Amino acid sequence: MKVPANLGKEEAIGLYEQMLLIRRFEEQSDRLYKSGKIKGFCHLYIGQEAIAVGAISSLRPDDYIITHYRDHGHALARGMDPKVVMSELMGKVTGSSRGLGGSMHLFDVEKRFMGGHAIVGGQLPLATGLAMAIKHKKDDQIVLCFFGDGAVNEGEFHESMNLASMWGLPVLFFLENNLYGMGTHVDFTRSGGREIYTSADAYGIPATQVDGMDVLAVQEVTRQAIQRIRTGEGPVFVEAMCYRFRGHSVQDPMFYRDKEEVKKWEARDPINIFEQMMINDGILESEDIQEVAKCVGQAVSEAVDFADGSDEPGFEAIDQNIYS
Amino acid sequence: MPEITLREALKLGLREALDCDDRVFIMGEDIGLFQGSYAVTSGFLDDYGPDRIKDTPISESAIVGCGVGAAAAGLKPIVEIMTINFMLLAMDQIVNHAAKLRYMSDGQLEVPLVIRTVTGGGGQLGATHSQSFEGWFASVPGLYVAAPSDPYDALGLLRTAIDDNNPIIFAEHAKLYQVRGEVPDEYYSIPLGKAKIKRAGSDVTLVAYSRAVHTALEAAGLLSEKGVEAEVIDLRTLRPLDMNTVLESVRNTGRAVVIEEGWKTGGFAGELVSRIQEEAFDDLDGPVGRVCGLDVPAPYSGRLESKVFPEPQGVVNEIERLYGL
CATH class of the missing domain: 3.40.50.970 (Thiamin diphosphate (ThDP)-binding fold, Pyr/PP domains)
Structure with a gap:
């Protein structure tokens, strides 16, 4: 995508900083997992940064986000404190859910970040409910609902698309198509071909595909979609084509794809693409890039120190929030 | 009212x-x-x-x-x-x-x-x-x-x-x-987790919920004709579960039978039996019984279906089998 004429330096730095923060945070998460400080399942967002940043930067603070279990990037892009997110990953009392949720279940309801959800497709019906509440209250927020290509073969996907379209609900269905549901390529899971966004036609939902490696393209498509949704015209579907540079989770040895394919996509690294574009267009200079890298490195390092130095939750937390 | x-x-x-x-x-x-x-x-x-x-x-x-x-x-x-x-x-x-x-x-x-x-x-x-x-x-x-x-x-x-x-x-x-x-005209509400004693009795406790409460009450009527007075407890909510009311009754009667329409295997009745024997073992005069739905998919035939769900006479028979009452 061409750089829009009105893209200012401050905004460019903001986008770059957020993407780099996610990248460095995830690289650190990888190390911490391998050194045993993060346990359970840990799904890294490396390679998909342009989507979280491009889409979420287009929202208002009172819009809702709901997402899947690969949720660290969305949480950080929404402005959740890296210290709090890292603490949750390490199961500490200072985490977003005091260590009760973990990597796959990040929540910050004040920021309208309504959770990472770890059952594939499970967040889609919830998104319709959030949108229904908006409509019931006659408000004009929207719900940005992320899901992966694995989710589109769940019944909940089709039930939710139908419901949202029929009731004209303000949902942006945002598919992050990274080509793999765990280790199985979409070619082996999807009967209608790779262009999944065409399935939205069946429900009368306008849909489009975008290059998920290009943060500005994602931002532009999201802005257009939101504009339509906010005027009360019902849901929109966006499919962002992207690639997961790392395995499904940290433990994944990636037997199912060859290194050439990974290399090919890594050549389209969303952060490098943006960096080059900004420098070529003279919006950012190499000093700006270095400054951002320094800030981000510091933020991640502080997050790790904070989480590492925090306590584990006390046993009183074990049954405090099952019921209200 | x-x-x-x-x-x-x-x-x-x-x-x-x-x-x-x-x-x-x-x-x-x-x-x-x-x-x-x-x-x-x-x-x-x-x-x-x-x-x-x-x-x-x-x-x-x-x-x-x-x-x-x-x-x-x-x-x-x-x-x-x-x-x-x-x-x-x-x-x-x-x-x-x-x-x-x-x-x-x-x-x-x-x-x-x-x-x-x-x-x-x-x-x-x-x-x-x-x-x-x-x-x-x-x-x-x-x-x-x-x-x-x-x-x-x-x-x-x-x-x-x-x-x-x-x-x-x-x-x-x-x-x-x-x-x-x-149902009174005046406003009232019932807290969750508070069972109700539907019928007082001192010989055996019948624990049930939903339709099985009616089965238990009918069984209590039949038992009364035999001189056996059953206390019938309606759980009203399964979670939260009011074990206090159940245990208090069992400590008094020394006998308990749980009636549930669902299948016996892995059913909620099994949970109640476990809790009763865990908490009131010393007060029991015999095993805690269960009268449950038969472990079969429900048949369509009315003749067959009539054998599937708990019946008052089945409760009476089980009490006789377990306690000789």
Whole structure:
């Protein structure tokens, strides 16, 4: 995508900083997992940064986000404190859910970040409910609902698309198509071909595909979609084509794809693409890039120190929030 | 006090909630134009309009999930799943989402959701439409489960369920909608987790909920003719579970039989038997018994079906077998 004429330096730095923060945070998460400080399942967002940043930067603070279990990037892009997110990953009392949720279940309801959800497709019906509440209250927020290509073969996907379209609900269905549901390529899971966004036609939902490696393209498509949704015209579907540079989770040895394919996509690294574009267009200079890298490195390092130095939750937390 | 049916009691409770709280709406299959498959919401669409009485497609998972999402965003949805058999299509939303959001968000989210559904068999509806799964749901931390047996409890528990900020499965037995009972005009409500002694007795404790309470009461009548006085306890809610009332009674009678319409294997009755023997072993004069649904898929044939669900005489026979009474 061409750089829009009105893209200012401050905004460019903001986008770059957020993407780099996610990248460095995830690289650190990888190390911490391998050194045993993060346990359970840990799904890294490396390679998909342009989507979280491009889409979420287009929202208002009172819009809702709901997402899947690969949720660290969305949480950080929404402005959740890296210290709090890292603490949750390490199961500490200072985490977003005091260590009760973990990597796959990040929540910050004040920021309208309504959770990472770890059952594939499970967040889609919830998104319709959030949108229904908006409509019931006659408000004009929207719900940005992320899901992966694995989710589109769940019944909940089709039930939710139908419901949202029929009731004209303000949902942006945002598919992050990274080509793999765990280790199985979409070619082996999807009967209608790779262009999944065409399935939205069946429900009368306008849909489009975008290059998920290009943060500005994602931002532009999201802005257009939101504009339509906010005027009360019902849901929109966006499919962002992207690639997961790392395995499904940290433990994944990636037997199912060859290194050439990974290399090919890594050549389209969303952060490098943006960096080059900004420098070529003279919006950012190499000093700006270095400054951002320094800030981000510091933020991640502080997050790790904070989480590492925090306590584990006390046993009183074990049954405090099952019921209200 | 006026006498009304259990269906009328539910209608009263639902109308009251719709009248008093703009956040309340009802959503489900055929609840509006069709007037409700068990006629609980008949007339509602005309009175409250399509924004409050929402007919849905046949999409149980989306219906429940939509309710969970709307609850998390501050509404008070009442979702109707036509029968408990269809709840299986929404298990992910009920167990993985409704029951977990509060905990996983450390209390940032609340899910004030009522899921009304119809449970039980006995209508010759065959194997897929005659089941009782409320006991399954009662095993899930994060859910509440209510299963009223009469109009008074139905209204009192429904009021509490709607006011409560937790997800609750409200299981209405298909065969109880026409049961009549006194319901006061004055406002009252019934707390969750408070069982009721329906009949006092000192020889044996019968523990039941929903339709099995009526089976227990009929059995108590037959036992009384034999000079055996049964105490009948209606649990009213399976979760929270009022074990205190049960144990107090068992400590007095020394004998207990649990009656449940669901299957014996892995059923909720087994849970009650375990807890009774764990907490009151020294007070027992014999084994704690169970009279449950037969471990078979419900047959269509009326002749065969009559052998599937607990009957009063079966309870009497079991008490004779266990205790020689």
